[in-house]
Amino acid sequence: MNTSNSPLTAIVTGAARGIGLATTQLFLAKGYQVAMVDRDTEELHRAAQGLHNVLPVDCDVSDESQVAAMVQTVLGWSGRIDALVNNAGVADFGPIEETTFARWQTVMRTNLDGVFLCSQAVIPALRKSRGAIVNIGSISGLRASTLRVAYGTSKAAVIHMTKQQAVELGEYGIRVNCVSPGPVKTKLSMAVHSPEIISAYHDAIPLNRYGSEAEIGRVIVFLASEEASYLTGQVVAVDGGFEATGVGLPALRV
Numbered sequence: 328m329n330t331s332n333s334p335l336t337a338i339v340t341g342a343a344r345g346i347g348l349a350t351t352q353l354f355l356a357k358g359y360q361v362a363m364v365d366r367d368t369e370e371l372h373r374a375a376q377g378l379h380n381v382l383p384v385d386c387d388v389s390d391e392s393q394v395a396a397m398v399q400t401v402l403g404w405s406g407r408i409d410a411l412v413n414n415a416g417v418a419d420f421g422p423i424e425e426t427t428f429a430r431w432q433t434v435m436r437t438n439l440d441g442v443f444l445c446s447q448a449v450i451p452a453l454r455k456s457r458g459a460i461v462n463i464g465s466i467s468g469l470r471a472s473t474l475r476v477a478y479g480t481s482k483a484a485v486i487h488m489t490k491q492q493a494v495e496l497g498e499y500g501i502r503v504n505c506v507s508p509g510p511v512k513t514k515l516s517m518a519v520h521s522p523e524i525i526s527a528y529h530d531a532i533p534l535n536r537y538g539s540e541a542e543i544g545r546v547i548v549f550l551a552s553e554e555a556s557y558l559t560g561q562v563v564a565v566d567g568g569f570e571a572t573g574v575g576l577p578a579l580r581v
């Protein structure tokens with residue numbers, strides 16, 4: 328709870344574009360100041376231009392020393408951290424036999440190691456603020472599918488890490504939840520979703536469409552805020568109903 332005069336501060340990783348940028352804008356609209364973290368320096372500084380109360384920080388979330396420096400930079404700027412959104416992610420779809428160990432490690436480094444490192448680094452600050460972490464999973468971490476041995480496994484691990492963190496950090500008043508988005512048209516998904524995949528998703532999702540960045544961001548900001556003060560260890564699929572469809576055979580439709 329914010330009883331001081333300094334504004335609430337959120338760190339959003341992967342904030343240069345897509346879901347992270349939309350989430351940054353939604354935090355700003357709620358009066359937070361936002362540390363925008365990304366390793367794509369050019370896009371990050373372009374995105375931060377014209378936004379007020381933001382601090383762009385160049386950082387690769389999979390690099391332990393860069394993460395430690397990032398947290399010190401943010402604390403030097405704001406003096407406090409109330410929320411961390413572990414949103415930075417990479418996608419790589421391919422058959423298991425073609426997923427080289429190098430490709431596997433690239434996915435795990437950002438999607439899994441990055442969440443572990445950033446979360447651990449902000450614990451002292453979140454203990455002081457009794458703040459919150461929101462991890463970004465995916466429907467690919469909730470339901471298995473082809474071509475996602477690395478991506479889907481990394482996101483399933485993020486979902487479990489969320490529960491580990493919630494259970495252990497609860498006694499410090501730190502809440503940890505996970506948002507698992509369905510498909511959203513961003514640079515990440517458009518690199519791996521062919522036109523066939525897009526139309527198959529439209530068909531399989533009860534709301535028959537992709538989500539928007541803001542539809543995901545609104546749930547992230549809610550979970551990070553005091554509005555969700557008794558909510559921890561949960562995984563919220565923001566997916567147009569995809570997770571609820573179960574077997575979902577087209578032949579069984581009304």
Ligand SMILES: NC(=O)c1ccc[n+]([C@@H]2O[C@H](COP(=O)([O-])OP(=O)(O)OC[C@H]3O[C@@H](n4cnc5c(N)ncnc54)[C@H](O)[C@@H]3O)[C@@H](O)[C@H]2O)c1
Binds near residue numbers: 346367465510
């Ligand atoms: N778009 C979707 O359909 C979808 C669906 C489910 C889950 N997600 C998840 O949502 C999150 C955001 O995805 P998006 O679609 O907005 O992607 P995006 O590619 O538009 O944005 C991701 C951002 O993360 C940054 N990033 C990647 N690796 C990084 C690293 N190691 N260190 C720092 N920054 C790094 C990129 O530079 C980029 O700015 C990801 O975790 C993704 O897995 C996306």
